[in-house]
Amino acid sequence: MDVGELQTPALVVEQALLTANLDVMSAALPGNRLRPHVKAHKCTSLARAQHRRGHLGFTCATIREVEGMACAGLGGDLLLANEVLDARRLGAVIQDGARVTVAVDSVETVAAAAAGGVTEVVVDVNVGLPRCGCAPADAGRIAELAGSRGLTVRGVMGYEGHLMMAQPVAEQARLTAECMALLTAAHADVGGDLISAGGTGTYAVNTWATEIQAGSYALMDTAYAQLDLPFANALSVLATVVSVSPGWAVADVGLKSLGMDHGNPTIPGATVWFCSDEHTTFAPEEPVRVGQRIRVLPAHVDPTVALHEALHVVDGEVVIDRWPVDLRGW
Amino acid sequence: MDVGELQTPALVVEQALLTANLDVMSAALPGNRLRPHVKAHKCTSLARAQHRRGHLGFTCATIREVEGMACAGLGGDLLLANEVLDARRLGAVIQDGARVTVAVDSVETVAAAAAGGVTEVVVDVNVGLPRCGCAPADAGRIAELAGSRGLTVRGVMGYEGHLMMAQPVAEQARLTAECMALLTAAHADVGGDLISAGGTGTYAVNTWATEIQAGSYALMDTAYAQLDLPFANALSVLATVVSVSPGWAVADVGLKSLGMDHGNPTIPGATVWFCSDEHTTFAPEEPVRVGQRIRVLPAHVDPTVALHEALHVVDGEVVIDRWPVDLRGW
Numbered sequence: 001m002d003v004g005e006l007q008t009p010a011l012v013v014e015q016a017l018l019t020a021n022l023d024v025m026s027a028a029l030p031g032n033r034l035r036p037h038v039k040a041h042k043c044t045s046l047a048r049a050q051h052r053r054g055h056l057g058f059t060c061a062t063i064r065e066v067e068g069m070a071c072a073g074l075g076g077d078l079l080l081a082n083e084v085l086d087a088r089r090l091g092a093v094i095q096d097g098a099r100v101t102v103a104v105d106s107v108e109t110v111a112a113a114a115a116g117g118v119t120e121v122v123v124d125v126n127v128g129l130p131r132c133g134c135a136p137a138d139a140g141r142i143a144e145l146a147g148s149r150g151l152t153v154r155g156v157m158g159y160e161g162h163l164m165m166a167q168p169v170a171e172q173a174r175l176t177a178e179c180m181a182l183l184t185a186a187h188a189d190v191g192g193d194l195i196s197a198g199g200t201g202t203y204a205v206n207t208w209a210t211e212i213q214a215g216s217y218a219l220m221d222t223a224y225a226q227l228d229l230p231f232a233n234a235l236s237v238l239a240t241v242v243s244v245s246p247g248w249a250v251a252d253v254g255l256k257s258l259g260m261d262h263g264n265p266t267i268p269g270a271t272v273w274f275c276s277d278e279h280t281t282f283a284p285e286e287p288v289r290v291g292q293r294i295r296v297l298p299a300h301v302d303p304t305v306a307l308h309e310a311l312h313v314v315d316g317e318v319v320i321d322r323w324p325v326d327l328r329g330w
Numbered sequence: 331m332d333v334g335e336l337q338t339p340a341l342v343v344e345q346a347l348l349t350a351n352l353d354v355m356s357a358a359l360p361g362n363r364l365r366p367h368v369k370a371h372k373c374t375s376l377a378r379a380q381h382r383r384g385h386l387g388f389t390c391a392t393i394r395e396v397e398g399m400a401c402a403g404l405g406g407d408l409l410l411a412n413e414v415l416d417a418r419r420l421g422a423v424i425q426d427g428a429r430v431t432v433a434v435d436s437v438e439t440v441a442a443a444a445a446g447g448v449t450e451v452v453v454d455v456n457v458g459l460p461r462c463g464c465a466p467a468d469a470g471r472i473a474e475l476a477g478s479r480g481l482t483v484r485g486v487m488g489y490e491g492h493l494m495m496a497q498p499v500a501e502q503a504r505l506t507a508e509c510m511a512l513l514t515a516a517h518a519d520v521g522g523d524l525i526s527a528g529g530t531g532t533y534a535v536n537t538w539a540t541e542i543q544a545g546s547y548a549l550m551d552t553a554y555a556q557l558d559l560p561f562a563n564a565l566s567v568l569a570t571v572v573s574v575s576p577g578w579a580v581a582d583v584g585l586k587s588l589g590m591d592h593g594n595p596t597i598p599g600a601t602v603w604f605c606s607d608e609h610t611t612f613a614p615e616e617p618v619r620v621g622q623r624i625r626v627l628p629a630h631v632d633p634t635v636a637l638h639e640a641l642h643v644v645d646g647e648v649v650i651d652r653w654p655v656d657l658r659g660w
Contacts, residue, residue: 007660039607061608065393081573082608085621086337110621130603131611132573134582142478163608242413243435243462250462255633261590261605273460275591277632278391278412278493281461290438291415302607305586306637309659329639330337
């Protein structure tokens with residue numbers, strides 16, 4: 001199928017750029033040094049491409065992602081890097097033969113893991129981002145509690161999410177070192193093989209974690225593109241120009257096909273004015289015509305992907321594959 | 331089922347508030363004075379509740395919405411209030427017995443309608459919002475062109491979207507009058523029965539349109555709640571507190587379960603700090619505990635609904651129905 005035949009809006013992935021992104025990251029963080037985060041693409045076909053490169057463990061953000069990965073035969077070592085209060089669906093996945101480890105940071109989440117039939121956990125440690133995770137000094141206590149409930153503690157995790165966009169790199173490295181000092185101290189109290197942390201923004205400077213939970217590097221977005229990373233924007237939303245007026249034009253991509261939390265999308269060669277539910281109004285530098293196809297670059301990949309049913313893998317103007325976004329929902 | 335048994339995050343609709351919203355609007359704009367916009371809920375079960383109140387025509391924003399409404403037996407008079415460059419799927423819906431009218435604003439969209447097997451159109455007129463719609467002075471020419479292609483022109487539409495939040499009401503009414511003067515002048519050139527316009531923000535002041543395309547009034551959101559409208563927030567996202575730290579807590583609702591283009595959601599009795607993919611970090615005024623259920627109010631209903639698979643209709647703590655969000659995608 002030709003790209004021109006796709007119904008718009010449609011998520012489009014440039015195969016060559018995706019391949020390069022995957023290869024560059026695999027060279028930097030081979031094998032189990034990388035635990036790819038599937039929340040950034042929600043697509044088992046893309047996860048399979050990461051698995052083929054030797055990354056056998058994956059990070060998930062939702063129970064549905066864990067279930068979907070296991071169902072796709074990619075359940076060899078799944079880390080749900082998130083707290084849950086009802087782990088019964090995870091227990092069922094484990095019963096079916098997958099390996100699932102869940103994050104715990106409290107008495108309640110330890111109890112939920114044990115009650116749900118989960119057998120392995122990591123202690124989630126707050127390393128500076130005000131979100132989940134126990135205080136570093138409490139990690140040992142949580143691990144002991146988990147052990148007393150019969151859970152195996154595989155180690156610690158801690159996400160320095162507030163540093164993903166920190167610049168310059170030297171300062172980012174210094175701040176990351178501070179965060180990881182907290183995590184490695186907690187690890188000394190907890191034990192286990194895993195020190196799981198990091199993301200696309202800190203993959204190169206976080207040398208303390210045993211594994212990096214990066215996800216965005218595969219598809220990228222305009223927010224991460226502001227950093228000096230060796231990954232290219234492989235993802236765009238294919239749109240059709242549906243209306244042209246003097247001074248502006250309108251494409252059929254909007255709030256329902258773009259993650260908007262990082263702001264407006266980017267249209268090369270144009271200034272984006274605003275987005276509506278199904279429209280983006282933009283001022284093109286060169287005239288566009290009604291019916292013309294354009295590419296819209298989302299500001300944030302994760303919530304953009306969650307709005308679509310499929311990724312269309314393209315090579316030039318040819319659609320060579322359609323990958324379902326099969327890990328949506330909860 | 332009890333609300334406490336719902337897997338979170340989950341969209342929850344208070345039946346009593348929804349019913350009141352629907353009834354208040356039906357009293358203000360009875361029968362065909364209202365053409366409910368399904369983009370705000372994407373749910374044929376909710377559309378059926380609007381249909382039962384005598385609103386037999388509906389507004390749609392996407393071809394998928396048209397297809398889904400027709401498939402649900404609600405295709406008596408569907409207006410696709412949007413331009414399309416490939417109308418073949420609309421032609422197929424018409425072949426199957428539904429009545430579908432599509433907006434046109436250019437030579438190209440008229441040609442697409444005719445080529446796709448559509449037989450009825452409205453001329454979309456720009457009344458001040460820089461988006462789709464021809465210049466008012468061009469409406470007659472577009473209508474003539476449509477007629478020459480064998481299309482029946484049912485009238486005009488024009489969306490004063492830039493005035494939905496205009497305040498105070500007297501100023502909003504004055505500005506709406508200016509916009510509608512453009513639309514009624516265009517209508518004089520075009521002819522036909524329909525002058526379709528308006529939305530939840532202007533339903534009470536737009537007395538020029540023959541029909542109002544309101545949608546948000548049914549479920550509402552915190553943006554519209556800032557206006558002095560007789561509609562209540564019937565929609566919330568049910569969330570579970572998954573982590574509590576000194577000074578803040580974290581709920582399992584985030585960028586993938588909330589439309590973020592209007593900003594952060596609201597948590598009654600708390601200050602929202604920020605949202606991540608699957609988390610909202612907030613400072614509660616009173617202590618919350620891990621496992622506690624809370625309600626999160628989205629800032630913008632339309633893109634929020636598009637992220638979920640179902641609306642759960644509740645009466646107090648009882649889930650009385652599950653309505654699929656069956657009009658998602660394109």
